[in-house]
Amino acid sequence: xxxxxxxxxxxxxxxxxxxxxxxxxxxxxxxxxxxxxxxxxxxxxxxxxxxxxxxxxxxxxxxxxxxxxxxxxxxxxxxxxxxxxxxxxxxxxxxxxxxxxxxxxxxxxxxxxxxxxxxxxxxxxxxxxxxxxxxxxxxxxxxxxxxxxxxxxxxxxxxxxxxxxxxxxxxxxxxxxxxxxxxxxxxxxxxxxxxxxxxxxxxxxxxxxxxxxxxxxxxxxxxxxxxxxxxxxxxxxxxxxxxxxxxxxxxxxxxxxxxxxxxxxxxxxxxxxxxxxxxxxxxxxxxxxxxxxxxxxxxxxxxxxxxxxxxxxxxxxxxxxxxxxxxxxxxxxxxxxxxxxxxxxxxxxxxxxxxxxxxxxxxxxxxxxxxxxxxxxxxxxxxxxxxxxxxxxxxxxxxxxxxxxxxxxxxxxxxxxxxxxxxxxxxxxxxxxxxxxxxxxxxxxxxxxxxxxxxxxxxxxxxxxxxxxxxxxxxxxxxxxxxxxxxxxxxxxxxxxxxxxxxxxxxxxxxxxxxxxxxxxxxxxxxxxx
Amino acid sequence: xxxxxxxxxxxxxxxxxxxxxxxxxxxxxxxxxxxxxxxxxxxxxxxxxxxxxxxxxxxxxxxxxxxxxxxxxxxxxxxxxxxxxxxxxxxxxxxxxxxxxxxxxxxxxxxxxxxxxxxxxxxxxxxxxxxxxxxxxxxxxxxxxxxxxxxxxxxxxxxxxxxxxxxxxxxxxxxxxxxxxxxxxxxxxxxxxxxxxxxxxxxxxxxxxxxxxxxxxxxxxxxxxxxxxxxxxxxxxxxxxxxxxxxxxxxxxxxxxxxxxxxxxxxxxxxxxxxxxxxxxxxxxxxxxxxxxxxxxxxxxxxxxxxxxxxxxxxxx
Numbered sequence: 001x002x003x004x005x006x007x008x009x010x011x012x013x014x015x016x017x018x019x020x021x022x023x024x025x026x027x028x029x030x031x032x033x034x035x036x037x038x039x040x041x042x043x044x045x046x047x048x049x050x051x052x053x054x055x056x057x058x059x060x061x062x063x064x065x066x067x068x069x070x071x072x073x074x075x076x077x078x079x080x081x082x083x084x085x086x087x088x089x090x091x092x093x094x095x096x097x098x099x100x101x102x103x104x105x106x107x108x109x110x111x112x113x114x115x116x117x118x119x120x121x122x123x124x125x126x127x128x129x130x131x132x133x134x135x136x137x138x139x140x141x142x143x144x145x146x147x148x149x150x151x152x153x154x155x156x157x158x159x160x161x162x163x164x165x166x167x168x169x170x171x172x173x174x175x176x177x178x179x180x181x182x183x184x185x186x187x188x189x190x191x192x193x194x195x196x197x198x199x200x201x202x203x204x205x206x207x208x209x210x211x212x213x214x215x216x217x218x219x220x221x222x223x224x225x226x227x228x229x230x231x232x233x234x235x236x237x238x239x240x241x242x243x244x245x246x247x248x249x250x251x252x253x254x255x256x257x258x259x260x261x262x263x264x265x266x267x268x269x270x271x272x273x274x275x276x277x278x279x280x281x282x283x284x285x286x287x288x289x290x291x292x293x294x295x296x297x298x299x300x301x302x303x304x305x306x307x308x309x310x311x312x313x314x315x316x317x318x319x320x321x322x323x324x325x326x327x328x329x330x331x332x333x334x335x336x337x338x339x340x341x342x343x344x345x346x347x348x349x350x351x352x353x354x355x356x357x358x359x360x361x362x363x364x365x366x367x368x369x370x371x372x373x374x375x376x377x378x379x380x381x382x383x384x385x386x387x388x389x390x391x392x393x394x395x396x397x398x399x400x401x402x403x404x405x406x407x408x409x410x411x412x413x414x415x416x417x418x419x420x421x422x423x424x425x426x427x428x429x430x431x432x433x434x435x436x437x438x439x440x441x442x443x444x445x446x447x448x449x450x451x452x453x454x455x456x457x458x459x460x461x462x463x464x465x466x467x468x469x470x471x472x473x474x475x476x477x478x479x480x481x482x483x484x485x486x487x488x489x490x491x492x493x494x495x496x497x498x499x500x501x502x503x504x505x506x507x508x509x510x511x512x513x514x515x516x517x518x519x520x521x522x523x524x525x526x527x528x529x530x
Numbered sequence: 531x532x533x534x535x536x537x538x539x540x541x542x543x544x545x546x547x548x549x550x551x552x553x554x555x556x557x558x559x560x561x562x563x564x565x566x567x568x569x570x571x572x573x574x575x576x577x578x579x580x581x582x583x584x585x586x587x588x589x590x591x592x593x594x595x596x597x598x599x600x601x602x603x604x605x606x607x608x609x610x611x612x613x614x615x616x617x618x619x620x621x622x623x624x625x626x627x628x629x630x631x632x633x634x635x636x637x638x639x640x641x642x643x644x645x646x647x648x649x650x651x652x653x654x655x656x657x658x659x660x661x662x663x664x665x666x667x668x669x670x671x672x673x674x675x676x677x678x679x680x681x682x683x684x685x686x687x688x689x690x691x692x693x694x695x696x697x698x699x700x701x702x703x704x705x706x707x708x709x710x711x712x713x714x715x716x717x718x719x720x721x722x723x724x725x726x727x728x729x730x731x732x733x734x735x736x737x738x739x740x741x742x743x744x745x746x747x748x749x750x751x752x753x754x755x756x757x758x759x760x761x762x763x764x765x766x767x768x769x770x771x772x773x774x775x776x777x778x779x780x781x782x783x784x785x786x787x788x789x790x791x792x793x794x795x796x797x798x799x800x801x802x803x804x805x806x807x808x809x810x811x812x813x814x815x816x817x818x819x820x821x822x823x824x825x826x827x828x829x830x831x832x833x834x835x836x837x838x839x840x841x842x843x844x845x846x847x
Contacts, residue, residue, distance in 0.1 A: 241698065
C-alpha cells in the first residue's frame with residue numbers, strides 16, 4: 001500500500017514532465033539579438049546613459065565600449081549597438097580626430113562625386129536597413145546597379161551577371177564613403193541626444209590592459225580594505241579592471257571593451273602586438289571619377305595583363321574608375337594630362353590589349369545542356385556589350401598601394417578588431433568594406449548576446465565567438481579574391497585558356513552563375529557549396 | 531517506479547508515509563546519512579543518533595541539521611582557486627553558463643512578467659544562488675539587475691567569489707555568505723527566486739534540500755534547479771567521459787548513485803510545495819565547444835518551478 005500515493009504522484013510527475021518538455025522547446029528564448037531591433041524612426045528616445053550603476057556614481061571617463069576609429073565600420077558598430085534594445089544603454093565612445101564627424105545635415109547631391117566610393121552588397125544594405133541608416137543614404141547620392149559584365153583582354157570569354165538571375169532587383173549599390181559615414185552619423189544622432197559627448201576628436205596614444213591578477217587570486221586576502229565606502233579606493237579597484245586609453249589631448253578613458261576600427265595601419269593592433277600575415281601585391285590602384293553622356297547602369301570590369309580596370313556607376317552620369325596596375329604605370333598614369341588619361345581609360349575598356357569576346361556554338365550548347373537544372377539565368381542570353389565612353393575626367397586621380405593582410409587574432413581580453421584593422425583584401429570584387437560591415441554586425445550581435453546573459457562584455461570567451469564567426473568567412477573571401485588576383489596576373493597560354501573556360505562556364509552554366517552571384521551579394525557563405 | 535528512486539529519497543518517502551500511518555520505521559541502513567528534521571527525531575526513538583558532523587564549518591550557524599556532506603564540500607575546497615580560470619577544472623561550468631543563464635532569464639522574465647528585451651530584466655528582484663561556488667552564476671545575475679545573495683558551504687569559495695566580484699560595481703553589491711540553505715531558513719529569510727544549479731547531486735538528502743529551498747522561496751516565487759540525470763548516458767558521458775577520459779573534471783566529482791532523475795526531482799519538489807513548470811536539457815556540441823538548450827534531458831537538465839501560494843501541508847513533515 002505504501003507505494004500507492006508515491007506511484008500516483010510519480011504518474012502525475014511523468015505526465016507533467018511530458019508536458020513540460022514539449023513546452024520547454026517552445027518557450028526557450030531565442031536571444032533577442034538575432035533580429036536587429038530598429039526603434040521606429042519617429043520615436044527618438046533621449047539616450048542619457050545611466051551614470052549610476054548599483055548606486056555607484058561612474059565617472060564620465062568610464063565607458064563600456066570605446067571604439068577607436070570613426071570610419072565607416074567604427075560608426076557602423078556604434079550605430080548597431082545604439083539600435084539594439086539590449087545594448088542601447090551601453091556607454092559608447094568614438095575616438096577619431098576626423099573633423100567630418102561633426103557634419104549634421106545631408107550631403108548635397110549636386111557637386112562632384114568623391115572618388116572614394118564603396119560598392120555595398122545586398123547583405124550590407126539589409127544590415128543598414130536594420131540599424132536604420134539606409135533611409136539616410138537614400139536621401140543622398142547613391143547608385144543601384146542591376147547588371148555586371150566581366151571579361152578579359154584575351155577576347156576568349158566574358159560573363160554577364162544580372163540581378164534578375166537570382167530574382168533580385170539589384171546586385172549592389174555604389175555609395176561614396178563620405179555618404180556612408182554621414183548616414184551612420186545621422187542615425188546615431190537620432191538615437192543619442194548627447195552625441196557630442198560621445199565623440200572624442202583626438203587620437204589614441206596608448207592602451208593599457210588590466211593585468212591578469214583578477215583571473216587568479218593573488219592571495220586570498222579579503223578585499224574589505226579596497227572595496228570600502230571611501231570612493232577613491234573602490235574607484236581605483238574598478239579602474240584597475242578596465243582598459244586604460246590615453247588620448248592625445250591628455251584625457252584618459254577607461255573602458256570594459258576596446259574596439260579597434262582604425263583601418264589597415266591600425267594603431268590599436270600594433271599597440272597590442274597582434275601579428276598579421278599577408279603580402280603586398282605588386283600593384284597599385286588609381287581611382288578617379290569620370291563622366292559619360294548618359295547614365296551608366298552596369299558595373300564593368302575588364303582584366304588586363306597588369307590588373308583589372310573597373311567602371312562603377314555612382315549616380316547621374318558619373319562613374320568611378322578603379323584601375324589596378326603596377327606601381328610604375330600608376331605613377332605614370334597619374335601624371336599624364338586628363339585627355340591622355342581618358343584616352344587610355346577608354347582604350348583599356350574597349351579594344352586595348354585584345355579583341356572583344358563573343359560567344360560560339362559551343363556556348364549555346366552548354367547553355368542548353370544546363371538549362372534543365374533550375375531556371376535559366378536571364379543573363380546567359382545577353383550578348384557582350386562595350387562599356388560607355390568616358391568623356392570627362394572630373395576629379396583628381398589618387399593612387400593607393402594594394403596588399404593582402406589578415407590578423408592572426410581578432411580578439412583578446414577586452415579588445416576586438418573589426419574591418420580593415422583585422423583584414424584587407426584586393427579591391428577587385430568590391431568586397432573589402434562589406435567584410436568590415438559583416439564584422440560590425442557580428443560583433444554587435446555577440447555583445448548583445450553577452451548582455452542578455454549578464455556576461456562581462458570584455459570577456460574573452462564571449463569575444464571569441466565573434467572571432468570564430470567572422471574569421472572563417474573573411475579568410476575564405478580573401479582566399480577567393482587572392483586566387484583571382486593571382487590567376488589574372490599571369491599571361492600564359494594554357495592559363496589563358498583555363499580562364500576563358502571559367503568565363504564561359506560562369507556565363508553559360510546557370511546554376512553556377514547563380515551561386516556566384518549569391519556569394520558575391522553576401523547571401524551565401526560559399527560560392528560552391530552551401 | 532520506486533525501484534529507480536535513490537535509496538535516500540526512497541527511504542524518506544517511505545518513512546514519511548509510514549509516519550502517517552504510525553507504522554514502525556524501517557531499521558537504519560548503513561548508507562543512511564540522515565539530516566533528521568527536528569520533528570522526525572522527536573517522533574521516534576528508534577532512529578540512530580545523528581553521526582558526527584565532520585570538521586566544523588567556518589561562519590554560519592553551528593546547527594547539526596544540514597543536508598551537506600563534508601566530503602563533498604572538501605572536493606570543491608581543494609580547487610577553489612581555479613574557479614575563475616576559464617580553462618581550468620571549472621571550464622565545463624564556464625562553457626555551460628550562457629545556456630543556463632538563457633534558461634533562467636527566459637523563465638524568470640516570464641514568471642515575473644518582465645520585458646525580455648530589457649538589459650536588466652531582473653531589476654528589483656531578490657535572488658539567492660544556493661551553492662554559488664566562486665560566483666560564476668551570481669555575477670551574471672547581478673549584471674541582469676537582480677539583488678543577489680550567494681551562499682556556499684565552502685569558505686574558500688566565498689572568499690574567491692568576494693574578491694572577484696569586488697572589482698565591477700554591478701557585482702560588488704552581491705552578498706556572499708558562507709552558510710547553508712537550512713541555516714538561512716532558520717533566519718527566516720525569503721527570496722523572490724531561489725536558484726541552485728549543480729548542487730543537488732552533491733547533497734546527502736535531496737528531499738530535505740528541496741524543502742529548504744522551498745522554505746527560502748516566497749509564496750508564488752520561482753525555484754530553479756539543475757543537475758545531472760541518473761542515466762546510463764550520463765554515466766558514460768558525465769562520469770566516464772568527462773572525468774576519466776577527457777579529464778575535464780576531477781575524478782570523483784560526481785557519484786552516479788547520488789544523481790537525481792527528473793522524475794525524482796519533480797516528486798521531491800512537489801513534496802516541497804513547488805510545482806515544476808518547465809524543464810529543459812543541455813547538449814554539448816564538441817565542435818563549437820558550446821552548450822545549448824534542448825529537449826534531451828538524459829544527461830544535464832534544468833527545471834523551473836513555482837512555489838505554491840498556500841502553506842505547505844503537513845504531510846511532508
